[in-house]
Amino acid sequence: MKIKGNGLNRRNFIKTAGITGGVLALAGSAGAGLASGKNKDSFTGWGRTAYGKDQFFNRKPFITDNPTYEKVGESRRITYIEDLFKRNGELSRLLFARGNEAPSWTFDDGAEKLPEPLRTYYLEHPESLGEFRKAIQKSQEQEENWQKYKNKYLLADAWSSAHASAIQGQGAFPPQPKGLPEESDFRGVKKEALKLKSPGHGSSLIKQITYSFGASLIGIARVKEDWVYQGYLRGVGKGEYEVPGHWKYAVVIAVPHEWDSMYANPTYGTSYDAYSKLRFIAGKLEVFLREIGYAARSHVPPTSYEIAMPPLAIDAGLGEQGRHGVLITPELGANTRLAAVTTNMPLEPDKPIDIGIREFCSKCKICAEECPSGAISFTDEPENVIRGYKRWNIDADKCFTIWNSVATSHARGCRVCLAVCPYSRKNNWIHNIVREVDPRDPTGVFSSAMLAMQKKFFNYPGGQAYLPPPDGENSTYGEAPSWLMTEEWFNY
């Protein structure tokens, strides 16, 4: 049949439409791809995926009875002085006396003159003391440099301060514990707890409640003594403490940083967006647990912890520890920040998973190459035994020096290692293919191919570039989002 008025018959029309359709289909795929890449719902933890939908990875096939940390000797609890913030805090109090008082210690006095336990620690780790001295010098330079950068990073700094404001000072939520855990964790607990149908019901309920408070990922673990700090207890102070008997389980909570700002570390990102979220989620869960009759204590960032989070989160089945020391989860990669609530509510713990992160880390090393401080190990296999566990060691002192060196208003972190980690990817179809295929490939060929592409396709400026001039050029791993770029909104 001919279509009237022109020479086009039906067959030719269909053929022409077919070719046009083919081109349109490709254009449609391009459009769908572009929209998928831009889609804010792929920003796990920040899009439309609440109520547990952020925890989209099916962990069941990867459950293991052997957690992915490797115990190789006699283990012991971590002492509080081994925590960078605790020891730097103590040292700062000696160095920077209040008011007109003279400092009770200066670097020239040497480690010998320090009070215990600082003395023993720094005699054993003299390089750590030297690094802290360097960090203080760098922080003075940072303060002076800020005059140069304060306009460029105005919005990023204001955004960070806004997030930090909710969790600082006297009014910070949740309030710090007061008194022994046996009193403080039970304060406000309703006397007449109803009988729970089963621990499984307990876990399921607590997860749904915690998701509703805004958690992206939740796992439950039995509290293991090895992960509990020794020598200091919030609400009580210094001393030797047993792990309180009512810290039976820990509900471990994870949320990510806002993705685009996280990729634009070290200068545009902040730790406080995730920290403030975590504090509100954990603090609310603490209140909720007490209201239904159980003791609860939240362990929240930046420093209000009695438990080391990464191994606890491994036990809770959330993920594995990466070369950079940070927990890597299937959904969030290294863009995973953690808090926990310990409780005596009967719960059913989750099991650890093994998705092959350690094997990937052995060949990847991107974080070590990109770290501005050289704090991350380059060895193929973990070579340090730390408190009885074999793992890659992070030089926290060196890392802290970099916090004091990058072009921010004060030492508020670096986070380059989170940004560059290939696991830190959004929730869209292309990254989900890798997420699902990689841990199921026993040969490792897929991960090697992905790693080769990762190193070739993505732009890695190299560790030094993240520093301000003259050492570097204030590079960021990803481009900053326009809403954090002062020049997009202000003339200066």
Added chain:
Amino acid sequence: MYPNALILGPLFWIIMGVIYTVTVTGFYYWTKDKGIRLNWWKWLLSVLWFTGTNVVIAGAFTLFGENETRAGLYFIGLFGVLFLILGVGLWRILSPR
């Protein structure tokens, strides 16, 4: 954005469905007129090639959308060329001798 929007999203995919149908129908008549006989595996290869090409385009543009322009360009450079070569191979298989 449209593929994810509540109303425009489903509409977009319905239109994409129509476009794919028209493309396959057009391809069918085109091969007939060219005297190309398509058995089942030639059909399968053709469909796989076209789907793959769509995925490569979508993949590159997803990376562009994520602000990973360099990765998107490398992606399309590598897989686009690969599919171009596969396309030529497919054409040689399909074309009548």
